Amino acid sequence: xxxxxxxxxxxxxxxxxxxxxxxxxxxxxxxxxxxxxxxxxxxxxxxxxxxxxxxxxxxxxxxxxxxxxxxxxxxxxxxxxxxxxxxxxxxxxxxxxxxxxxxxxxxxxxxxxxxxxxxxxxxxxxxxxxxxxxxxxxxxxxxxxxxxxxxxxxxxxxxxxxxxxxxxxxxxxxxxxxxxxxxxxxxxxxxxxxxxxxxxxxxxxxxxxxxxxxxxxxxxxxxxxxxxxxxxxxxxxxxxxxxxxxxxxxxxxxxxxxxxxxxxxxxxxxxxxxxxxxxxxxxxxxxxxxxxxxxxxxxxxxxxxxxxxxxxxxxxxxxxxxxxxxxxxxxxxxxxxxxxxxxxxxxxxxxxxxxxxxxxxxxxxxxxxxxxxxxxxxxxxxxxxxxxxxxxxxxxxxxxxxxxxxxxxxxxxxxxxxxxxxxxxxxxxxxxxxxxxxxxxxxxxxxxxxxxxxxxxxxxxxxxxxxxxxxxxxxxxxxxxxxxxxxxxxxxxxxxxxxxxxxxxxxxxxxxxxxxxxxxxxxxxxxxxxxxxxxxxxxxxxxxxxxxxxxxxxxxxxxxxxxxxxxxxxxxxxxxxxxxxxxxxxxxxxxxxxxxxxxxxxxxxxxxxxxxxxxxxxxxxxxxxxxxxxxxxxxxx
Numbered sequence: 001x002x003x004x005x006x007x008x009x010x011x012x013x014x015x016x017x018x019x020x021x022x023x024x025x026x027x028x029x030x031x032x033x034x035x036x037x038x039x040x041x042x043x044x045x046x047x048x049x050x051x052x053x054x055x056x057x058x059x060x061x062x063x064x065x066x067x068x069x070x071x072x073x074x075x076x077x078x079x080x081x082x083x084x085x086x087x088x089x090x091x092x093x094x095x096x097x098x099x100x101x102x103x104x105x106x107x108x109x110x111x112x113x114x115x116x117x118x119x120x121x122x123x124x125x126x127x128x129x130x131x132x133x134x135x136x137x138x139x140x141x142x143x144x145x146x147x148x149x150x151x152x153x154x155x156x157x158x159x160x161x162x163x164x165x166x167x168x169x170x171x172x173x174x175x176x177x178x179x180x181x182x183x184x185x186x187x188x189x190x191x192x193x194x195x196x197x198x199x200x201x202x203x204x205x206x207x208x209x210x211x212x213x214x215x216x217x218x219x220x221x222x223x224x225x226x227x228x229x230x231x232x233x234x235x236x237x238x239x240x241x242x243x244x245x246x247x248x249x250x251x252x253x254x255x256x257x258x259x260x261x262x263x264x265x266x267x268x269x270x271x272x273x274x275x276x277x278x279x280x281x282x283x284x285x286x287x288x289x290x291x292x293x294x295x296x297x298x299x300x301x302x303x304x305x306x307x308x309x310x311x312x313x314x315x316x317x318x319x320x321x322x323x324x325x326x327x328x329x330x331x332x333x334x335x336x337x338x339x340x341x342x343x344x345x346x347x348x349x350x351x352x353x354x355x356x357x358x359x360x361x362x363x364x365x366x367x368x369x370x371x372x373x374x375x376x377x378x379x380x381x382x383x384x385x386x387x388x389x390x391x392x393x394x395x396x397x398x399x400x401x402x403x404x405x406x407x408x409x410x411x412x413x414x415x416x417x418x419x420x421x422x423x424x425x426x427x428x429x430x431x432x433x434x435x436x437x438x439x440x441x442x443x444x445x446x447x448x449x450x451x452x453x454x455x456x457x458x459x460x461x462x463x464x465x466x467x468x469x470x471x472x473x474x475x476x477x478x479x480x481x482x483x484x485x486x487x488x489x490x491x492x493x494x495x496x497x498x499x500x501x502x503x504x505x506x507x508x509x510x511x512x513x514x515x516x517x518x519x520x521x522x523x524x525x526x527x528x529x530x531x532x533x534x535x536x537x538x539x540x541x542x543x544x545x546x547x548x549x550x551x552x553x554x555x556x557x558x559x560x561x562x563x564x565x566x567x568x569x570x571x572x573x574x575x576x577x578x579x580x581x582x583x584x585x586x587x588x589x590x591x592x593x594x595x596x597x598x599x600x601x602x603x604x605x606x607x608x609x610x611x612x613x614x615x616x617x618x619x620x621x622x623x624x625x626x627x628x629x630x631x632x633x634x635x636x637x
Contacts, residue, residue, distance in 0.1 A: 004425070008418035009352070009614055012494050012607040019067070019499055023506040026064035026523075027514075057520055065526045068503040072530045075500045076537025079492055083319045083544050090292055090318055090378070091551045094558070097272060097378035148253040150274045151212070152183050153241050153338070157233045159190040161261040163199050168572070169261060170203060174210035175566035176267035178274065184244070187216035188237035192228070217241075226349040227615065231356035234258055235347035245338065252285055253277070254338040258356075262384045263333055264297075266562055269379040273335055276375065286343075287373040288364055289335040290328045292318045294380040296556040299577045302385045303399040308590050309407065309598040310385050311548060320489060321376050326482045327489055328374040330357045333381040340364060340372060351614040355413025362416055365486065366423040370478045380555045400597075407598040411606040412616045414494040420487065427478065497599040498607065503530065542588050545581070552579045 057065075154173065158166060166187075173179060187203060189196035200216035207214050219236040226232045238256060245251045255273055259265065269291060277284040295310040317331030334357060341347075344367040353359045364372050386406055388398035507527050516524060560576050563569040581588075606616075 005418070005422060008422045008425075009415050009610050011418055011421060012414045012498075012603075013610050015495055016498050016502070016604060016607060019502050022060055022063055022067070023502060025060035026058065027061075027506060027510045057522055061520060061523060065522055067499075068507070068530055069526055071496065071499050071503050072533040072537075074492070075496045076533040077540070079319065079496070080537060080540035080544060082322075083315050084540065084547060086318045086320070086322045087315065087544060087547045087551050089322045091547070091554055093323075093376075093378040094380065094551075094554055097268065148249045149182055150277045151245075151250070151254045152178070152257055152270050152273070152335075153186060153245075153254055154183060154257045154259070155186050155188050155234055155237045155241070156259060156261060157188040157230050157237070158193075158196070158199075158261050159228075159233070160193050160195075163202065165262050166199070166203060167206070168575075169259075169263060170207050170210070171568060172264045172563075174207055175563075175568055176270060178267070178270055179211050180209075181212060182270070182274070183211045183213075184241070185211050185214040186237050186241050187214070188233045189216050189218050190221065190228075190233060191218050192221040213244075223349070227351045227354070228617075229354055229356070231347050231353035231359065232349040234356065235349050238341065238346055242338070242342070251338050251342070252281070255284075255289075255335050256338055256341055257333075257335040259333045259381065260383065262297075264382040264559065265291075265333070266379045266559065269377055269381070272377050272379060283373050285337050285339045286368065286371070287337050287375055288330065288340065288361065289375050289377050290321055290330040291333055291377045292321055292380045293331050293333060293383055294552060294555040295385050296382055296552060296559065296577050297384045297575050298387055299385050299579070301577075302387055303396045303403075304586050304590055305594050305597060306385055306399050306403040307584075308587050308594040309403055311545065311587065312591075312594070312599075313410070315544060315548070316493070323376075326479070327485050328376060329361050329489065332357060332383065334360075335377075336360070336364075340368075344368065351616070352415045352419045354409065354616060355416050358413055358416050359419065362420050362423070366420070366427070369427075370482055382555070382559055403598060404602065407602040408606060409616065411494075411602040414603070414607050415610065415614060417490045417494045418610075420490060424483070424487075494603065494607070497595070497603045501596065501600040504534070507531075538591065541591055545588055545591075549579050549581050549584075 156166070156169065170185070173183060173185065176183070185207070187200045189200050193199075196218060197216075200218075204214050204216065217237045217240045219233045221228065223232075241256075245254050255277065257265075257270075273289055276287075293314050295307075295314060299307045299310070313331075317329070320327055320329050344364050347353065347356065347360060348363065361374075386399065386402045388395050388402055390398050507530060510519075511527060556576050556578060560569065563572055
């Protein structure tokens with residue numbers, strides 16, 4: 001690791017130390033011994049003789065006043081206002097998108113032709129044979145397929161996930177109108193999971209006829225330079241699936257979707273992407289699709305601290321998803337044109353990619369000089385809250401611990417700030433980034449062409465033609481405004497939580513130990529102003545929660561209606577959580593505590609840890625154990 005890279009990754013940590021130092025220099029000189037009780041009987045006449053001229057504001061105090069006010073304005077006014085507008089706009093647009101998707105469904109012609117697929121005969125656990133598609137085998141396109149359909153290559157990463165969770169996710173996908181004609185499912189399994197291959201095989205046998213194609217990859221756990229996590233697993237699966245799309249037309253008409261094991265996507269999601277892809281083929285080739293998320297499956301069953309944390313995690317993603325937003329960052333679930341993924345070099349696998357969704361966005365942004373497109377798909381992705389599946393006090397504590405580990409992983413993604421700074425410096429220094437050929441060489445490596453689970457030795461000699469082009473785009477100038485907005489969003493995510501808390505605690509400690517008579521009037525004003533801003537912030541965030549109720553209800557009712565329509569609702573009882581502000585009033589009271597528990601503390605811990613390591617042991621978030629029967633597969637005629 002180079003010196004510049006190491007320094008860049010520590011920028012959030014340096015900012016914490018610098019802000020603490022400024023607070024100490026600005027306020028510490030007025031606190032006698034810091035922890036001793038000051039003389040509150042000092043008269044106004046001898047204040048100057050005892051403590052110096054209080055009319056003089058030192059440089060450190062001036063910086064403290066300015067920055068503490070700025071942090072409060074951003075965190076307690078700017079961000080919540082944008083969040084309120086975004087959730088209101090999102091709710092309105094989701095209603096409109098339902099009719100847009102219905103029109104696309106009516107115009108779509110479905111085909112069950114599977115003549116272009118190649119199969120591998122695999123023995124099931126019961127000894128019967130089943131036709132299972134093999135990843136890494138190129139499909140020979142039929143001349144009769146004109147024009148090429150928009151194919152959705154759906155990557156479903158899994159590491160020790162409960163098979164019922166995966167089964168329910170696949171059942172929802174299988175119920176979609178486009179499933180049989182347009183969905184290629186890739187179960188991205190981990191070799192470190194001893195049950196990975198058997199789990200994948202069982203699922204493929206059940207859903208073999210439900211999709212255009214379903215297969216699995218097995219990501220080796222011993223690849224040098226890779227860290228365990230979603231991004232490295234997705235990277236491996238993407239390199240494998242790329243060999244199924246060998247001609248330019250199939251690549252241009254392929255959209256890769258990455259989701260979590262428990263994600264439920266509406267059929268509208270893929271219908272809207274298909275509609276846009278057909279109507280805007282040129283722009284679609286360089287488009288990354290973002291969608292909001294919603295925790296609407298078990299939120300009433302989890303600890304309220306966990307529920308509130310996930311509501312605000314949902315809000316953090318929504319805050320950038322509104323019409324006209326120049327920077328739209330995906331959260332957990334997103335789709336990307338195969339051509340764009342190939343141009344930027346695929347998914348990274350190092351420690352900096354632990355926040356795989358944000359990292360892929362940043363890679364697309366900097367690799368394309370900001371000349372790629374982002375588009376909102378107004379069809380929320382349903383997800384589950386972290387759950388310990390235990391009851392009582394021990395269950396509540398375990399639930400909070402599990403959510404804290406997830407928050408730690410989220411905040412470990414502050415490494416992306418360093419990545420963005422380093423890429424920006426490369427542009428300023430006019431240094432060329434790594435050529436696309438480096439990733440392509442890995443994709444064309446014979447050892448990479450065949451998944452490790454394939455035992456047919458003859459396949460190791462398979463060498464199809466290079467399916468990528470070494471694209472060397474001419475450099476174009478970045479939009480300076482968009483670049484500023486991008487770093488502002490990174491600042492909100494990785495700096496504001498810790499900096500706001502430092503400003504709060506420094507002011508509280510100072511006010512408790514130093515009487516007002518010993519405090520400069522501008523400092524006193526900043527303390528009062530910041531306290532007012534925190535009150536305003538609480539009111540604005542409460543308004544967001546109130547608007548979120550409508551957003552949540554719209555999402556869960558829309559999903560319920562779709563599941564009833566396709567016949568899955570009966571077997572998903574308990575998987576639809578409704579909210580009202582009266583029932584969930586406690587959520588409004590827990591906002592400040594939750595922000596500290598799952599925002600500030602893990603942010604500080606992660607960013608300080610980056611001084612000596614960028615490695616985090618990746619742990620899969622605990623999901624609720626399903627008691628619902630989802631064995632049956634819905635067949636779409």
